[in-house]
Amino acid sequence: MSFRDPQWLWLLALLPAILLLARRGLATRRSEVASLVLWKKALAAIPSADISRRRAIPLSLWLWLLMFAALVLALADPEREVRGEARVLLLVDDGPRMEARDPQGRRRWESLQEKLGALLETMGNPRVRFETLAGGLGVEGSPAQIRSRLLAVQPARKGARLDRAIAIRQSSFSSFDAIVFAGDREPRWGESSPPAQLQTLLVGAPSQNVGWVGLFRANEGISVVARNFSSSTQSRSVVLEVAGRMLEERPLSLAAYESREISFSRDALGDPAATIRLEPTDEFSLDDFLRLVELPRELRVRIPAELPPALRKAFAAIPETRAVEVHGKPLPVETEAEIFLRDAPEACARPVLRMRLEGEVFSPRELRGRPGDDLGRLLGFEGVRVEAAHRPPAGSEPAQVLASASDAAGREWPILWREGEDLAIAFDLTRSDWDRHPSFPVFWAAWVEEIRLRRGAVENFLQPEQSDTNGVTRELGRLELPQGSGIRREPISDLLLLAAMLAFLGAAALEWRRK
Amino acid sequence: MNELFGPDFLRKLERIRLQVQRGRVARAGDRPSAETGEGLEFQDHRGYAPGDDLREVDWNAFARLGRLFRKRYRREEGEEMALLVDLSGSMQLGEPAKELQARLLAGAFAALALAAGARVRLLLAGRTLTASSFEGKGSVWPCLQLVNSAPAGGGRESLTQAFEILRESPRVLDLVVLSDALFPEGPDSLLEKLAQFRSRGHFVQLLQVLAPQERDPFAQGAFSRELVETETGVTLDWPGGESGAARYRRVFEEFCSGVESFGRKHGLFVTRAGSEESFDEPLLRALGETGA
Numbered sequence A: 001m002s003f004r005d006p007q008w009l010w011l012l013a014l015l016p017a018i019l020l021l022a023r024r025g026l027a028t029r030r031s032e033v034a035s036l037v038l039w040k041k042a043l044a045a046i047p048s049a050d051i052s053r054r055r056a057i058p059l060s061l062w063l064w065l066l067m068f069a070a071l072v073l074a075l076a077d078p079e080r081e082v083r084g085e086a087r088v089l090l091l092v093d094d095g096p097r098m099e100a101r102d103p104q105g106r107r108r109w110e111s112l113q114e115k116l117g118a119l120l121e122t123m124g125n126p127r128v129r130f131e132t133l134a135g136g137l138g139v140e141g142s143p144a145q146i147r148s149r150l151l152a153v154q155p156a157r158k159g160a161r162l163d164r165a166i167a168i169r170q171s172s173f174s175s176f177d178a179i180v181f182a183g184d185r186e187p188r189w190g191e192s193s194p195p196a197q198l199q200t201l202l203v204g205a206p207s208q209n210v211g212w213v214g215l216f217r218a219n220e221g222i223s224v225v226a227r228n229f230s231s232s233t234q235s236r237s238v239v240l241e242v243a244g245r246m247l248e249e250r251p252l253s254l255a256a257y258e259s260r261e262i263s264f265s266r267d268a269l270g271d272p273a274a275t276i277r278l279e280p281t282d283e284f285s286l287d288d289f290l291r292l293v294e295l296p297r298e299l300r301v302r303i304p305a306e307l308p309p310a311l312r313k314a315f316a317a318i319p320e321t322r323a324v325e326v327h328g329k330p331l332p333v334e335t336e337a338e339i340f341l342r343d344a345p346e347a348c349a350r351p352v353l354r355m356r357l358e359g360e361v362f363s364p365r366e367l368r369g370r371p372g373d374d375l376g377r378l379l380g381f382e383g384v385r386v387e388a389a390h391r392p393p394a395g396s397e398p399a400q401v402l403a404s405a406s407d408a409a410g411r412e413w414p415i416l417w418r419e420g421e422d423l424a425i426a427f428d429l430t431r432s433d434w435d436r437h438p439s440f441p442v443f444w445a446a447w448v449e450e451i452r453l454r455r456g457a458v459e460n461f462l463q464p465e466q467s468d469t470n471g472v473t474r475e476l477g478r479l480e481l482p483q484g485s486g487i488r489r490e491p492i493s494d495l496l497l498l499a500a501m502l503a504f505l506g507a508a509a510l511e512w513r514r515k
Numbered sequence B: 001m002n003e004l005f006g007p008d009f010l011r012k013l014e015r016i017r018l019q020v021q022r023g024r025v026a027r028a029g030d031r032p033s034a035e036t037g038e039g040l041e042f043q044d045h046r047g048y049a050p051g052d053d054l055r056e057v058d059w060n061a062f063a064r065l066g067r068l069f070r071k072r073y074r075r076e077e078g079e080e081m082a083l084l085v086d087l088s089g090s091m092q093l094g095e096p097a098k099e100l101q102a103r104l105l106a107g108a109f110a111a112l113a114l115a116a117g118a119r120v121r122l123l124l125a126g127r128t129l130t131a132s133s134f135e136g137k138g139s140v141w142p143c144l145q146l147v148n149s150a151p152a153g154g155g156r157e158s159l160t161q162a163f164e165i166l167r168e169s170p171r172v173l174d175l176v177v178l179s180d181a182l183f184p185e186g187p188d189s190l191l192e193k194l195a196q197f198r199s200r201g202h203f204v205q206l207l208q209v210l211a212p213q214e215r216d217p218f219a220q221g222a223f224s225r226e227l228v229e230t231e232t233g234v235t236l237d238w239p240g241g242e243s244g245a246a247r248y249r250r251v252f253e254e255f256c257s258g259v260e261s262f263g264r265k266h267g268l269f270v271t272r273a274g275s276e277e278s279f280d281e282p283l284l285r286a287l288g289e290t291g292a
Helices: A006-027 A037-044 A059-075 A108-121 A143-152 A162-167 A170-175 A287-294 A309-314 A375-379 A432-436 A493-514 B007-022 B059-065 B098-115 B137-149 B157-168 B188-199 B242-266 B280-289
Strands: A030-033 A078-083 A087-092 A127-132 A138-141 A178-183 A198-202 A210-217 A221-228 A234-242 A245-254 A259-265 A276-279 A298-301 A324-326 A329-331 A338-341 A352-356 A367-369 A400-406 A412-419 A422-425 A448-452 A487-491 B042-047 B069-073 B080-086 B119-125 B129-135 B173-179 B203-210 B225-229 B235-238 B269-274
Touching: A006 A059, A037 B235, A037 B242, A059 A493, A087 A108, A087 A170, A108 A143, A108 A178, A108 A198, A127 A143, A138 A143, B007 B098, B007 B280, B059 B069, B080 B098, B080 B157, B098 B119, B098 B129, B098 B137, B098 B173, B098 B203, B098 B269, B098 B280, B119 B137, B119 B157, B129 B137, B129 B157, B157 B173, B157 B188, B173 B188, B188 B203, B188 B242, B203 B242, B203 B280, B242 B269, B269 B280
Parallel strands: A030 B225, A087 A127, A087 A178, A178 A198, A298 A352, A367 A400, B080 B119, B080 B173, B173 B203, B203 B269
Antiparallel strands: A078 A487, A127 A138, A210 A221, A221 A259, A234 A245, A234 A276, A298 A324, A324 A329, A338 A448, A352 A422, A400 A412, A412 A422, B042 B069, B119 B129, B225 B235
16 A cells, blocks of 8 residues: 555654543543442442443544544555556547558558557557547457457548647546557647657658748639759649548649649638648648648748838838748748738637847837727828737737727727737738738738748748658557556545544444443 | 631521420430430539520529529439541542531531530541530530531541540440441441440431432433542442443442441431531431430
């Protein structure tokens, strides 16, 4: 038996003191009498069974002590080791991404099934729980049973937020001796650490050779530019998935250092308001852009020194600018940058576009506006209207608000504030403004849907994509179960509480009977 | 002393004295005596004092001399009432303590006897034996003072000593004993002594002073205790329980009944006095039993 809170056990040191005090208390229960003659006569007439109740230390006192000891032990939260089967958890990403094919035409999912199946064969005989993160499957069985089940499962039609799917299961991780995550990308653990017993199997890995250079969306459809950074021909395919539904798959073969724009028609897109996701093949990584589309984090934009007229006008007050960056990748704007904005779904995280300033540009002053106000006028610009303002992401309320605006409900929202070296602007525009402001000056909303670049700017934009995934296919040859697998620690404080209660009842009954 | 023998005591005592005087005074001839049938022999005259029985007045002498004289009879000659008060350690038990009642009763007896012209030998058997004789009304107060101040406590030694003194005294004595009769060896030792005195022709009266906690120790509920005998320190584990309590009560009643029946058998007057009672109640009972 072990104790999770052993510090409470120090209270047991009080037991001898309690016993001593109780004996003293018993000893003080004395009475003086003139003569014992009558008492002895009365005692002689009492049946021996009644006399046996009188002990040096009454049984009831022992029971009180037992109750105290049981309560102290229960406070110390004891556990006992129970030997049972080892338990293994298989968490499998069965999202639509697993439908992507490798250059040999094999689906990512099939690779995963094969690798995971091999792992199950070498696992021994633990109890396996198999859960899919997108499809929501959850079954338990022997490795052989799970292997059969795995072969029968197909990727789900709709993807799942991996980190969210992991998070809701985290509370159960401690009951498993080993956890295997299988997918095509590492799950994010957020602020918590990955579980100690985690082992990862990855199929497919982004290549450093080919990267996406831009994700664009136009009213007519969607265009993607891809560039091969390697010196050899790379064959890929691009999978277009809309709202978890795979729409198209296009083979792509890029010669050395070739760039190509791939367009998908608007018809193929279906509802343009739906989330667009471009699913890479096993060597493409679209993580950054996927996040841009689904959950934009941060779009750092630096305004180039050579501003086109429209931009220059907008940034007249910001002399020190460099270049437009998209996720850290500088976007040299040679001609015009048109930034289209759209309403962001309420449920999305809302990153803030930042304008890096190398000098003090705005002196802190509070600007107040209302929906419909000309923010450009307030800030010294023209042609920009405030329709609505949104708060910065939760937890990042700015300390130095430079401008705020009120929405229709009369709530005030910061729309311009300073964050370190950055000046942050947050507001957004309705779609209707796109029509009114086709060449929109550079006010970025919380949601940037796309940045359209003229074709001529593409070549200068090319850089190898930095993926923040681990970037390699991770093999998992044999699952090693840690020492002590199958040993469960069961709390037994309930038993001790029951014992304490029984001791209490027994002592109380004896005291009552004594009286 | 005022607390013990204060105005309340004196008031009640006077009431009793008057009652006694109005009632029949127990005479020697009325008392059970080995000399039953023998008459009283005139001894001499004593001056009459207010409160003396008018029936004892020698009217012939009054007619001759114009003064009141009381006849004294041979029986009265050297009559001495011995008051033996047990103030041993066991008498200090009880709430109220038995010794207080014993002192009150002793004081009352002594005062009544002195007021009636008797000679009183007081033996207070406590930590030490305090003995003294008193005579006449003028000695009531010193007598009460002695009763009040005699040290209590100790064992049976001074009581034994007192009996020795009494045994060696040649004078005819009426003996009044105030005790609980709860001796470590049992009541028999005391009762036997009293029976011996009675057999020599003395009037013997035992006022058995008992505390309510001795009559019923379980009035607050049955208990389990270690019992300690006051005078010897011997202990006894009492296991408790209702059955034990019932048995004790039965044994105690048997004890008291035994003392009374012993008294009846041997011609002793036995009166029970509770320490919680007002002294006049057991006193009247005792006087009533003796016909006083």
